[in-house]
Amino acid sequence: MPMQLEIITAERVVLTDEVDQVNAPTRAGRVGILPHHAPLLTVLDFGELDIYKNGEITPFAVTGGFMEVLNNRVTILADTAERSDEIDLARAEAARKRAEERMQSAASEQDMVLAEAELRRAMIRLRVAEIGRGRRIRD
Amino acid sequence: MASTREIRRRIRSAKNVSQITRAMEMVSASKMRRAQRNVLAARPYADRMLELMTDLAVRVQPSDRKGTLLDVPDAVKHVGLILITPDRGLAGSLVSNALRQMSRFILDQRAMGRNVALFALGKKGRDFISRSGLRLIAEVTNISDKPTLEDILGIGSNVLQAAQRGVDYNRSGSIDEGEQLDEVYVLYSEFVNTLVQRATVKRLIPVELPEATTVKPVDFTYEPSAEEVLDSLLPHYVEVQLYNALLESIASEHSARMVAMRNATGNAKDLVRDLTLSYNKARQTAITNEVSEIATGAMALEG
Numbered sequence: 001m002p003m004q005l006e007i008i009t010a011e012r013v014v015l016t017d018e019v020d021q022v023n024a025p026t027r028a029g030r031v032g033i034l035p036h037h038a039p040l041l042t043v044l045d046f047g048e049l050d051i052y053k054n055g056e057i058t059p060f061a062v063t064g065g066f067m068e069v070l071n072n073r074v075t076i077l078a079d080t081a082e083r084s085d086e087i088d089l090a091r092a093e094a095a096r097k098r099a100e101e102r103m104q105s106a107a108s109e110q111d112m113v114l115a116e117a118e119l120r121r122a123m124i125r126l127r128v129a130e131i132g133r134g135r136r137i138r139d
Numbered sequence: 140m141a142s143t144r145e146i147r148r149r150i151r152s153a154k155n156v157s158q159i160t161r162a163m164e165m166v167s168a169s170k171m172r173r174a175q176r177n178v179l180a181a182r183p184y185a186d187r188m189l190e191l192m193t194d195l196a197v198r199v200q201p202s203d204r205k206g207t208l209l210d211v212p213d214a215v216k217h218v219g220l221i222l223i224t225p226d227r228g229l230a231g232s233l234v235s236n237a238l239r240q241m242s243r244f245i246l247d248q249r250a251m252g253r254n255v256a257l258f259a260l261g262k263k264g265r266d267f268i269s270r271s272g273l274r275l276i277a278e279v280t281n282i283s284d285k286p287t288l289e290d291i292l293g294i295g296s297n298v299l300q301a302a303q304r305g306v307d308y309n310r311s312g313s314i315d316e317g318e319q320l321d322e323v324y325v326l327y328s329e330f331v332n333t334l335v336q337r338a339t340v341k342r343l344i345p346v347e348l349p350e351a352t353t354v355k356p357v358d359f360t361y362e363p364s365a366e367e368v369l370d371s372l373l374p375h376y377v378e379v380q381l382y383n384a385l386l387e388s389i390a391s392e393h394s395a396r397m398v399a400m401r402n403a404t405g406n407a408k409d410l411v412r413d414l415t416l417s418y419n420k421a422r423q424t425a426i427t428n429e430v431s432e433i434a435t436g437a438m439a440l441e442g
Contacts, residue, residue: 008187010288010382012180028362041191042362043371066372068191070357077187079288 003035004073005051007060007081014060014081021052022074024067033069040069044078046120048128059084061128063121087129096122143425146418150411157407163229164400170284171333171393177285178330178386185379189349192376194359195369196348208302208346208373212321218248219256219276219298219323221343223385224264225392226280231399233328233336233392234263240338241326245273256301256320258294260385276301284389288382295378298323302344320344323377327384328391334398336391341384343377 005022007014022033025047033040044067049060065078099119106112196209204210224237241264245255259265259278268275277297282290301320323344329337361368 008184010181010184010379011177013183026362027367031362039357039359040362041195041359041368043368066188066191066368066375068187070359075187077184077191 002053003033003037005076006074007049007076007078009065009078009081014078015051015083017051017053019051019053019074021050022076023050023052024076025049025062026067033067033074036072037069037074039071040067042067044076046124048124048131049076049078049081059128059131061087061125063124082125082128084128084132087125089126089129092122092125092129096126143418143421146414146421150414150418153407153410153414157404157411160400160403160407164397164404167393167397167400171390171397174284174386174390174393175330178383178390181383181386185376185383188372188376188379192346192369192372193348194357195361195365195372198365199369207370208299208344208377209348211345215251215253215321217254217256217320219258219301219320219344220244220340221258221260221294221298221323221325221381222264222268223325223327223388224259224261224267225388226262226282228263229399230392230395231402233395236336236338237264237326237328238267240340244324244326244340258298260291260294261388282385282389284393286382286385286389288378291382291385292378295374295381298343298381299374299377325381325384328388328395330387330390330394333394336395341380343380346373346376 002018002020004016005019006016020035024031024033024042025045026042027045028042030047031040031042044062044065046063047061049062051058051060061080061082061084062076062078063080065076065081067077068075096119099115099122102115103112103119106115199209220241222237222241224234228234248255255274256276257268257273258276259268259280261282262280265275265278265280277294279291279294298320302323303319322342324340324342326338326340329339331337359365
């Protein structure tokens with residue numbers, strides 16, 4: 001029995017689907033949500049969000065947000081959410097370079113923190129893009 | 140009576156103007172449709188977030204609200220206003236309505252003995268603020284027609300910092316140390332419909348939650364904890380509201396410009412019609428004059 005999943009960003013509804021499992025990066029570590037999970041509200045971190053459906057895993061890159069699990073429904077309010085095959089590798093790579101340069105030339109501590117966050121975002125997007133879609137679940 | 144050549148020149152220029160305004164009208168019309176779609180697409184996020192917070196806030200004791208963005212201060216001394224305006228003009232009365240609303244807001248707040256610190260999103264508002272010598276804390280300009288949430292995070296964190304720990308003093312030192320914004324408002328152009336946009340002031344901080352009528356009997360697990368989840372939701376909600384206000388202002392901008400340009404095209408057409416009439420009259424007069432001159436000459440010869 002699958003569960004309902006909705007991924008929403010401030011700009012649009014990214015995905016509405018029935019899925020078998022969701023693995024999400026939360027502030028308290030990675031959590032896996034299976035159908036009929038107990039009600040949960042948690043804060044998401046930067047990272048890889050995996051959607052399991054029909055034996056395939058679809059990875060998304062998320063940069064923080066919130067996840068609510070209620071009545072066999074998972075709602076993810078993400079700051080940004082990009083499916084791996086939507087990620088523009090060249091742009092992500094450029095963003096990583098830019099962030100690294102900014103870290104080198106960071107004048108204040110605040111600049112440093114911002115550049116670091118940018119670098120982490122870029123790395124996650126690159127990693128998720130490389131994993132690609134349609135990976136089979138290992139038994 | 141203006142010469143026929145002069146009138147012809149003015150007809151030509153009026154026609155050119157009407158072509159330009161017609162083109163601008165069509166560009167604005169398509170941008171408006173896109174902007175309206177963006178407003179609608181952004182709605183589910185804000186709605187869900189409000190639901191989450193309403194549920195959560197019930198679980199957080201009023202005493203625990205101290206120091207959070209829900210905390211309603213006893214006395215308000217400093218307020219912040221985020222002014223959202225377009226970067227470009229030619230949008231009818233949209234900008235002047237917003238600026239008038241801002242002036243009224245500032246006067247009202249001052250009458251209550253409060254200081255107003257201004258934040259500008261968009262060139263028109265920023266220019267007005269700096270021209271009139273008001274205190275500008277931060278600005279963002281050159282906002283794209285399809286902004287992302289990230290585009291406003293800069294000014295959002297500026298405002299949030301100012302509301303929680305006093306303003307960032309690195310900037311121009313225009314604010315006194317320890318000055319904390321007790322309330323923050325946003326002034327944006329509410330999109331009522333294509334013909335009506337309303338300059339609206341909305342309170343962002345403290346965050347206002349709808350009264351939860353029924354507490355859902357759901358026993359949520361909060362990770363890490365209810366307080367922490369609420370603490371990260373609140374600033375986010377402020378940013379999302381600011382973002383939605385920006386999206387709505389953009390839709391308003393384009394529809395106001397579309398209507399203004401449609402009127403301008405109509406006016407130019409009227410002008411062309413009037414001028415063509417004068418042109419024909421002037422031409423007729425000239426011909427009549429010529430004919431009567433020839434006739435007089437002929438009659439003189441016959442005489």
